[in-house]
Amino acid sequence: MTKILLIDKLDNCVERWKAAGITVIGPVHRANISVYAAVEHASEFDFGLVLPDRSIKELFFPQTEPMLRYAIKKDTIDTIECMPPSGPRIIFGSRACDASGMAIDDPLFGWDYKDTYWFQRRNESVIVTIACIKADDFCMCTSLNMEPDSTKGSDVLLRPLENGKGWLVEELTDRGQEAFTQIAEFLQESADAPAQTAVVEKKFDLEASVAWLQKPENFDSRFWKEISMRCIGCASCTYLCPTCHCFDIQDEGDTYSGVRRKNWDSCSFALFTMHTSGHNPRSTQSARWRQRIMHKFNYFPGKFSVNSCSGCGRCSRQCPVDMGITETLQEISKLSL
């Protein structure tokens, strides 16, 4: 006998959590795209999606957010910190890839200097992940040595029942347990069997690819020019990626008052690294695509012992010119044979 949560009871849970002041967030449709967003009722959720178009990242690291407000006065300058709206949140129905993506970026945002914007949100969020029972051609978690039911970064793991009526509940962390204690009366004991998790075939040889990337001579390989010929530098891959964390800092306002914002930025853009002098260390699209792949599978793991990719496949799924991590590492796997 194990604990289960029936879909029929989910609305009661949402009510209960909301009554406790918790914002409930999950996979929903908004203006032609699917995203993780706050809901009023459980009926808004769409658990049938393989995964939402946009990742969970923006719940912790929004596309744009005010960091500081400034007011310039005669003899002083006032700086007012803008912290994210505070309050507990439950992200219900994350995917394993999205949840692990957040855990992957924790060491980066905490690297000696702690980013308060990231960690306040991390601290106030419970991630409830639903194991995948279906996948599409772009899913590649298994290629990254993860599974559709991996628990990394999740506070609770739900396994869909075979009969489709609900989920088996596995509480993974104290905060996950606390969130589910609040809805304990809506849970029940059952012997229902969980459904088979999705089968995601391995798309590339990660170890061989990483070994190839680590060889210094391959930095100058012709491969980079060939693979990135198609890239139009639109940055869709980086924006949709759960682990891509690059940002820009921009001021909006005038000489007297305004706001300093942190905005998503992308290594796909030429301006990203351009010096004022005009010199650009990464002046070609191939240099920029090389940076993205090297960063994810060579530099980032060198510093934080984990690849900066959780296998969601959004980069390939949404790429307008049909390239992405999968296609690139498939080619590299071949090169390294």
Next chain:
Amino acid sequence: MTENIYNTQPNIYKPAIMKIVARQDEAPGVRTMRLEFLDPVDHEYFKQTFRTGMFGLYGVYGEGESTFCVASPETRKEYIECTFRQSGRVTSALANADVGDLITFRGPYGNRFPIEEFYGKNLLFISGGIALPPTRSVIWSCLDQREKFGKVTIVYGARTVADLVYKHELEEWQERSDVELVLTVDPGGESPDWKNRIGFVPTVLEEAAPSPDNCIAVICGPPIMIKFTLISLKKLGFDERNVYTTLENRMKCGVGKCGRCNVGSVYVCKEGPVFTAAEVSCMPQADL
């Protein structure tokens, strides 16, 4: 909901406010500003953390932040001096700021020159154009404790006589008996009364032929100067591990998160900006 499992600390993006207490035009478009902290807490933090080689993000609200070195030495921490060329949006706003105006500062960030390891050694400083400011921080850090070092040689060149920065300090170093200053300007950049060398830095360096024995070289300049100066230093017999330089790249955060200043796997903001020539030669050269 639960206890704070992520240990947070003060906002890393919040700058200190600094007052411009003096400014000096160095060369066309190049200006030095002396800055003082308004808040004693910020000043105390700076005094405790600043070592020569570290950099800061200087800013004007409404315009943004710009990265350059702290040009003053670690032996003088009552103020910060910075020298910049007016070239972009932020540096233009800084250039428009007057004595008494307030600007922002974040830092000091990055690593430093290991001055203690230079004790007892001869020092060779090589610099070109607007790259004297980072070198000047090291020079004064050493000259302020002159007895701890051997022979001090400074080779400095600029495109024209007008482009030489810190002209008053160059005169001071020229007059000192315990400093050998070799000044040069590019051919065609000399003025009628120019009495120093004419020629590019690498050539002048080879003519001056400083001995590599027990000597540390600190070089800073435009990429093309660095490239040829490294070749000259090699000819003179310098070991790459005894040659220090400081890199710069576009930065936004300064603390290893915004993702743009890396050269290969090395983040200039966190692991730099000070590197030995040996370290630089291990980096992917196409990414520099």
